[in-house]
Amino acid sequence: MKKIVATMFSAVWLGTLVLPSDGASLETAVYDPNPNHLWNRLNETLFVRTAQDGKKYGLDELDILYWYRTTHLLAGPSHQYALSVLDEFINTHGEKLVHDPVKKAFLQRDLWALFDWAAEGIDWDYVAERRALLQRLAIAIQRLELTTNEIAALPDNYVVAERNRLSDLPRGMFQTNGDWIAVGVNDVELTAPAHVRGFGGRSVFTVRFHDADGRQAGLDYLKRLGAVKPMFIYTTNSDLHEELGLNPALPEFPANSQWGLVRQMCVIDTEGRIQSTHVVESIQVRTYLNFNRFYGYAPLDRNPPQHFDEFRMSRDANAGLVSIASDERVFASNNRFFSKGFDPFPENRTWQTNDLTVHGNIVLKNCMECHPGPGIFSVNSFTRFLSGGPSFQTPQMMDFAPDREASATVNWKKRQFEWGLLRGLWMQID
Numbered sequence: 001m002k003k004i005v006a007t008m009f010s011a012v013w014l015g016t017l018v019l020p021s022d023g024a025s026l027e028t029a030v031y032d033p034n035p036n037h038l039w040n041r042l043n044e045t046l047f048v049r050t051a052q053d054g055k056k057y058g059l060d061e062l063d064i065l066y067w068y069r070t071t072h073l074l075a076g077p078s079h080q081y082a083l084s085v086l087d088e089f090i091n092t093h094g095e096k097l098v099h100d101p102v103k104k105a106f107l108q109r110d111l112w113a114l115f116d117w118a119a120e121g122i123d124w125d126y127v128a129e130r131r132a133l134l135q136r137l138a139i140a141i142q143r144l145e146l147t148t149n150e151i152a153a154l155p156d157n158y159v160v161a162e163r164n165r166l167s168d169l170p171r172g173m174f175q176t177n178g179d180w181i182a183v184g185v186n187d188v189e190l191t192a193p194a195h196v197r198g199f200g201g202r203s204v205f206t207v208r209f210h211d212a213d214g215r216q217a218g219l220d221y222l223k224r225l226g227a228v229k230p231m232f233i234y235t236t237n238s239d240l241h242e243e244l245g246l247n248p249a250l251p252e253f254p255a256n257s258q259w260g261l262v263r264q265m266c267v268i269d270t271e272g273r274i275q276s277t278h279v280v281e282s283i284q285v286r287t288y289l290n291f292n293r294f295y296g297y298a299p300l301d302r303n304p305p306q307h308f309d310e311f312r313m314s315r316d317a318n319a320g321l322v323s324i325a326s327d328e329r330v331f332a333s334n335n336r337f338f339s340k341g342f343d344p345f346p347e348n349r350t351w352q353t354n355d356l357t358v359h360g361n362i363v364l365k366n367c368m369e370c371h372p373g374p375g376i377f378s379v380n381s382f383t384r385f386l387s388g389g390p391s392f393q394t395p396q397m398m399d400f401a402p403d404r405e406a407s408a409t410v411n412w413k414k415r416q417f418e419w420g421l422l423r424g425l426w427m428q429i430d
Helices: 003-011 038-047 077-091 101-120 127-143 148-153 157-163 193-198 215-227 363-370 402-414 417-429
Strands: 180-185 203-210 232-236 242-246 258-268 274-288 306-313 321-323 397-399
Touching: 038 077, 038 101, 077 127, 101 127, 101 148, 101 258, 101 417, 127 417, 157 274, 157 321, 180 215, 180 402, 193 203, 193 402, 203 215, 203 402, 215 397, 258 402, 274 402
Parallel strands: none
Antiparallel strands: 180 203, 180 397, 203 258, 232 242, 258 274, 274 306, 306 321
């Protein structure tokens, strides 16, 4: 084993520190009924964030509660606690304590996200602390690599939710040649690059379109959409100035049509390769009720032009999907569209409270931040807004196999610094 790894093992041993509590509480018993199980203690130490009022967050979040400006695990006692429990996990081969592939995938997923977070700030500050954390995380992630059989055993949580008739869940989203069309854009790498980048390339995002008049009508509509040229034209605004905007001649899909965004989990296999899975992390659905021109927020209780539904993976044994309530709030965790890098937890003393009613986003209003236009004007995968800048050529949207998006996402991730760093640390371990 290379020198840096040997040094890492000897730097902190679990017996030299007092952990933040006598053990995980019953409410943090996520991986085993015993709250003091190593996996539970690891999970609590790394991923549970405590508000100033003592309330704990992070156990039921889809994404880890870390932001660009977070110093948790880098400064103060939390850093040594993290190194201690990671050393215990590594030195005792803690990966062997749990064999459930779902739990294994969950822990790997969270550790991978934490690794990327720590790596993103490696040129900023806390360089030595980041290095110590990254070295340990790299080993733990590698120990949690999933076999081919384990990946195949992960649940198809969408099928389960569909079978259980989860309220408002769109049916048949993954059905071949069904009414839902898996939409791609010709000659671009990623259909929804802002979402892929926003979550570090650890999830595959696919765009789905459901024309109210059925599949063939949807395919015909996409052809008509791509045939309109030019995509942008100059118009005169109220101040009698010319401004460039989307061509109003672009055709609209019929009312009650839907656009969906599906996010699916990626894991790392025993060969160190990124593999997409059929585990759905989230589904966002926008139903277009009418096409009156509007901007900004559309109140959900006033017959809005768009109606929003969202479903998210829970942390239960089968990764079951749950629907999001209309007034539900979450911290803008790991979502670079909204968080602005600010951490609402105690390290940032300028915030007086961690109350979700103050700092949380209403989930079903988040989409309106980036999709406020009417009809097709709000479909950023078509307009290419937030996708590196719109093209003056009309994008050609068409029916694409979802596997194409998965391959493109993996290829994008392989080019990122964080992935190269993880692979490099693995080479030093080997």
